[in-house]
Amino acid sequence: MMRWFRALLPREERFFELFDRHAQTVIQGAIALQGVLKGGEETPLYCQRVSQFENEADNVTREVLTAVRRTFITPFDRGDIKNLITSMDDAIDQMQQTAKAVILFEVRDFEPPMREIGGLVVECANLVGRALPLLQSIGPNVAMLTAITEELTKLEGRVDDLHDIGMKELFLKHRDGNAMDFIVGGEIYDHLEKVADRFDDVANEINSIVIEQV
Numbered sequence: 001m002m003r004w005f006r007a008l009l010p011r012e013e014r015f016f017e018l019f020d021r022h023a024q025t026v027i028q029g030a031i032a033l034q035g036v037l038k039g040g041e042e043t044p045l046y047c048q049r050v051s052q053f054e055n056e057a058d059n060v061t062r063e064v065l066t067a068v069r070r071t072f073i074t075p076f077d078r079g080d081i082k083n084l085i086t087s088m089d090d091a092i093d094q095m096q097q098t099a100k101a102v103i104l105f106e107v108r109d110f111e112p113p114m115r116e117i118g119g120l121v122v123e124c125a126n127l128v129g130r131a132l133p134l135l136q137s138i139g140p141n142v143a144m145l146t147a148i149t150e151e152l153t154k155l156e157g158r159v160d161d162l163h164d165i166g167m168k169e170l171f172l173k174h175r176d177g178n179a180m181d182f183i184v185g186g187e188i189y190d191h192l193e194k195v196a197d198r199f200d201d202v203a204n205e206i207n208s209i210v211i212e213q214v
Contacts, residue, residue, distance in 0.1 A: 015067060015075050016136050022060040022088055023129040029053035029092045030125035033195075036102055037110045037118035047099035054096040061089045075135070076209055084205045088128065091198035095121070098191035105184045113166035117192045120155050120162075124199040127152050131206055138213045145210050152203035159196035163189050 032053060035046035064085045068078050075081070101107075131148045134141035166189050174182040 018060055018064050019132045022057055023132050025053050025057045026092045027125040027129050029095050030122045033095045034118040034122050036099055037115045039108050039110045043108050047103050050095050050099040054092050057089055057092045061085050076213055080209050087201040087205050094195040094198050101187050101191055111166055113162040117159050117162050120159055121195050124152055124155050128202055138210055142214055149203035149207050152199055156196045156200040159193055163193040
């Protein structure tokens with residue numbers, strides 16, 4: 001009964017504008033992270049860009065959380081809105097953590113699996129960007145939203161595989177050499193894996209909203 005009543009009330013649609021702004025910022029952050037993982041002399045510049053986009057995403061997140069407190073009727077449950085924007089923000093936070101590790105350890109060369117993960121992160125970000133506008137009209141878009149979240153989960157699984165492959169390759173490469181290089185490489189792999197994990201969290205939040213609204 002309450003769900004039917006809420007459907008009749010006017011809703012604050014500005015949330016979707018904010019979701020889109022955040023998603024576009026995450027996409028730009030993912031592209032910058034991919035640039036980091038290409039390596040070379042421009043690596044610090046790309047790291048700086050990741051941090052810039054992370055700061056912009058934080059600003060949008062604060063706007064969303066403020067709007068949740070001040071808006072009488074929200075598009076869907078306030079807790080779901082908070083969880084969705086927080087999971088999105090966690091994804092770009094992990095991108096920044098990756099960039100910080102790269103700067104800290106002065107890494108300029110990256111293993112092939114790392115670069116492949118960079119491409120998958122961009123795919124994840126683009127999928128989230130496609131999914132969010134569909135939440136404005138969930139009913140007709142259930143199948144598409146489900147397909148997108150399933151693809152996000154598959155990409156997260158692929159990143160897990162690349163993480164394991166990469167760690168094995170690092171071990172074989174450095175077992176008789178520089179242990180520090182193995183430790184640094186492992187640190188970067190762990191951060192990249194966490195980026196994909198956070199995108200999987202976004203997929204779970206989207207699924208939760210869909211289930212509650214349908």
